[in-house]
Amino acid sequence: MKKNRMYVFGGLLLLAFAGFSFSAFTESMTPYVSYERARGEDRIVQVAGALEKGSDSYVDAQESLFFTLKDPKSSETLRVRYTGLKPANFADAISIVAIGRYDGQSKEFEAQKLLVKCPSKYQGAEVKTYS
């Protein structure tokens, strides 16, 4: 009988942990959304796009970086503000992923984290010249 009780206890513990993991999972989940959706969401999301040339400026007083992301497909744009130092390689970025939330008042996407992808030579473009 004692053994059965142990199994029940273990099962309950497992169940509780599964619930805990699931909530942690959904909590730290950051969905990839379009700019339009990002403007409507009140949670942390990810947006991606190309840096619009010449749109970036760094304001020393606020220690913030401002730039415009452009969706290569739809040509939509989104103004982004990132508080912190300008990431290295920012100017060469071919694509930027910004993780954060949209601020309805300043009409800017407040990025907490930036993933800057640079034209990497790793897995270079396929050069196929078959005749």
Added chain:
Amino acid sequence: MDYFSHIYLPGALALWCAVLFGISSMWGYGVALVSGDQGSLTFGRRAYGFFAVSIVLASAVLALLLMMRDFRIEYVYQYSGMDLPVYYQFAAFWAGQKGSFMIWLFWGTLLGLLVRRTAGPSEPAVMGVYTLTLMGLLFILVRENPFVMLGKTPLDGVGLNPLLQDNWMVIHPPIMFIGYASAAIPFAFAMAALWRRQYDGWAARAFPWALGGFLVLGTAILMGGYWAYKTLGWGGYWGWDPVENASLIPWMFGTVLIHGLHMERSQGRYRRANYLLTFLMYISVLYGTFLTRSGVLADFSVHSFVDLGISGYLTLLLGGFFLLGLYLIITRWREIPTRPNEDPFLSRGTFMVMATITLLISTAVITAGTSAPLLTRFMKDPSQVGPSFYNKVNLPIAMLVAFLLALVPYLTWKGTAAREIARKLIGPFVFGVAAVAFSLFWQVHDVFHLAFIFLAALALATNLQKTVAKLRGAGGLRDAGGYLAHVGVGVILLGIIASSGYDVSTKVTLIQNQPREVDGMTLTFKRFIPRQGREKERMEIEVARAGGKPFMVHPKLFINDRTRQVMANPDIRTTPFQDLYVSPIDFDPGQPRLQLAKGESGKVGDMEVRFEGFNLQADGNAMAAMASGQPVTIGATLAVTKNGQTTALMPLYKLNPASGAVETPPATLPGGGAVFVSGINATNGAVQLELTGVANPAKLSVDVTRKPLIQLVWGGLYVILFGGILATVQRFRQMRKQESLGRI
């Protein structure tokens, strides 16, 4: 046959021969398995030998092509270049997709020669399954052939990604691939046992292999962490990136497997579970490869993943081995002899079961997190989970594991009385309390963290006690491997909580020669040191601490010549109790150069310079002069504001079209210094100005981090790996002994 003119035959031929010999070997082993025919067994063995020779040849040809920088070969063209030093040619070997499958297959093939010698009577079945796993890799290579040639001979290659031009790149990936290759070995033993319905003996033979795989994979993970921390400047040793997780998951299954095999060998428990564990370890290697190479994670990782058109193949490989393994396990499940669980609660068996279940849960959680982009693909938005998920979920798991680990040394298989355990725990308990008191002194107030520290210290102490007892015993060092590894676990847990929970990170911009207080230290950016030979451009920062001698750190920030990518390498000052980690972010050389379009203004020091436009009447009519080929003079009209006062200036740009000579007489700036026109952009009407004699100091932005007790992370891993070596040696000897006694 156009195909043949686009393939480098010496290499491709070796691959095709390998296919032939591989199939022959499987055929020979297969016939030997079914009929027990000795001749077929010999045939299978010989064919495997030729298979191995072919793979070694193919790898040697690829290595040679890289050495000779033969850019006709597409792979050489993509990953090598004229300026790439010889030792990085090795790194180029596994820098790309094709080469990494090649090195994986290379190690797998060599390991196969050893597996053959340890398989004993089950050789035909084991080698049959094992060769099948190698054939899976070989077919990828035949399709994604590394010997494909370009239709032309480029003079230079694209070059190796500068991030990969690092000593660690030469050593880390090949070791990782030995680990991947070795995961197939316990799998082959287990599947062979299921196939033959011979459920005894395989565990003893697979045990040293499982331990070896655990060791190599662990070493590779340690190196990867070290690389990320020391040179790549990712700020830490672990980022829960999919690529990192892809190697961690098989390692965790491997950890559970070696404990399962231990239970099977000494208690006859876990006999069913071990088949599942070998299966999961191998499948997780294939799954990780699928996740990181098929492009499904392309948007979610800092590593660039591109779909290289082998997703279908990888899916097939994964699905094929998954179904094969599952089929064998399900059809044999009921036949596998088991021993019912009759252990009392306070026994080593029960605690090991609980610990393995806990580790499996952790592995499942990490797998789910890594697969998040795949799982959520079918929902509304594809999502990924951040490091916070892994950290949060693994914190209670690590605490439970530490607790179980702490008690295991005092438990016997038959069960131990609670009073007995309590008596033995007094010493370690005092040690744990001391660790907590010490942490409180260092401002650790989080209750969870304190509990974590207590349990980790407890596990460290009890296992250390047992290790010492074992050392004094008859078996000596040889018997102490397991407990020693557990001491390492305690050490590493303490290191992880201290270095990642209590690190202090500050991002600051340092102005040259202006000391700045950062986190109790005084940092002064001294100078920029230009490139000297192989030594890249470095920054010199002086760090002074109250009561300590000032010292210099030299983080590197340079531009790769080929890709124009900015590269940053941190510098780390290691002291026994903490690392000072200085990572450069941005460098502004303070060069007073401005590029301004009409109406734009720029700042240099305390001056604002506004470009009003070009003056074409500065010395006669410039347009007319240009039309007649006479010397042309253009003025740049500037408005310079300093201390609220604006001065109008006009530096000139004189061009003699006949001789091509350019003269740029400067204009004097208010408050000293001069400005001259260093260039004119005719297409967009912009001017390039250079200022001299203006105070505009260089600025360096750095991330300064103190990481307390990070030494324990590395130290703990070394202890775990050393314990693993002892255990591997011990289990190998036992296996040979069993074999000589005819028991397996």
